[in-house]
Amino acid sequence: MKKLKQIYEGKAKILYETESPELLIQYFKDDATAFNAKKKGTISQKGVMNNKISAKIFEFLQAQGIPTHFEKLLSEREMLVKRVAIVPVEVIIRNKAAGSLSRLLDLPEGKKLACPILEFCYKEDRLGDPMITEYHIRALELATDEEIKTISQYAIKVNELMSRFFLKLNLELIDFKLEFGRYQGKIILADEISPDTCRLWEVGTGKKLDKDRFRQDLGNIEEAYQEVLSRVTK
Numbered sequence: 001m002k003k004l005k006q007i008y009e010g011k012a013k014i015l016y017e018t019e020s021p022e023l024l025i026q027y028f029k030d031d032a033t034a035f036n037a038k039k040k041g042t043i044s045q046k047g048v049m050n051n052k053i054s055a056k057i058f059e060f061l062q063a064q065g066i067p068t069h070f071e072k073l074l075s076e077r078e079m080l081v082k083r084v085a086i087v088p089v090e091v092i093i094r095n096k097a098a099g100s101l102s103r104l105l106d107l108p109e110g111k112k113l114a115c116p117i118l119e120f121c122y123k124e125d126r127l128g129d130p131m132i133t134e135y136h137i138r139a140l141e142l143a144t145d146e147e148i149k150t151i152s153q154y155a156i157k158v159n160e161l162m163s164r165f166f167l168k169l170n171l172e173l174i175d176f177k178l179e180f181g182r183y184q185g186k187i188i189l190a191d192e193i194s195p196d197t198c199r200l201w202e203v204g205t206g207k208k209l210d211k212d213r214f215r216q217d218l219g220n221i222e223e224a225y226q227e228v229l230s231r232v233t234k
């Protein structure tokens with residue numbers, strides 16, 4: 001499958017058209033940003049690792065009945081994906097307090113939550129992806145009520161599936177972000193699922209094996225991503 005016209009470049013990925021109007025090539029870069037791109041850097045080999053980790057997780061979720069945009073791996077940094085229209089709403093699920101939730105509500109990092117929290121953010125870099133509610137989504141017509149329901153149900157199911165998946169690898173899924181797209185009239189999971197978009201803590205030690213190592217300057221970033229990759233592909 002040949003790369004044709006570049007149609008999108010984001011902070012971590014580039015999308016290219018292919019000979020098929022239904023399919024795109026998703027290319028993973030090493031660029032890393034945090035705090036709405038106020039902090040910038042690169043993580044050596046991140047694109048390669050996130051491509052492979054995402055592929056594994058999409059394959060797992062697909063096999064468990066979650067429709068995803070993933071078709072197949074093409075190369076070290078490229079995967080073939082279905083061409084979707086991204087719903088401009090990011091979905092975050094949290095099992096323990098960390099990151100922006102800890103800051104928002106002054107909760108200690110790692111505090112257990114009585115039940116998972118589902119948050120929506122408006123996908124708009126210019127505004128720093130602000131948190132919104134279902135009412136904003138409806139009022140701004142970002143998605144229909146039926147789509148919000150489907151997206152929420154998929155996100156909750158993905159949390160159950162991925163929490164179990166990672167726990168078997170001795171990793172605790174603290175929180176994660178998902179993006180969905182419209183494809184042939186249906187909602188499917190899109191974007192990527194990687195240590196850029198999930199918080200993963202090693203069970204027992206609590207060691208952070210995700211992008212917080214970059215956000216918080218904890219060092220050994222590449223090693224952390226490599227550790228996740230080797231557990232996921234083992």
Ligand code: TMP
Binds near residue numbers: 177196
């Ligand atoms: P947060 O605590 O910074 O809001 O992040 C929650 C989860 O969402 C965390 O696993 C990282 C992920 N995330 C992204 O994938 N992209 C983003 O732009 C942000 C802010 C968070």
Ligand code: ASP
Binds near residue numbers: 034035036037215
């Ligand atoms: N990727 C986001 C940004 O650049 C935020 C993050 O992951 O912390 O702003």
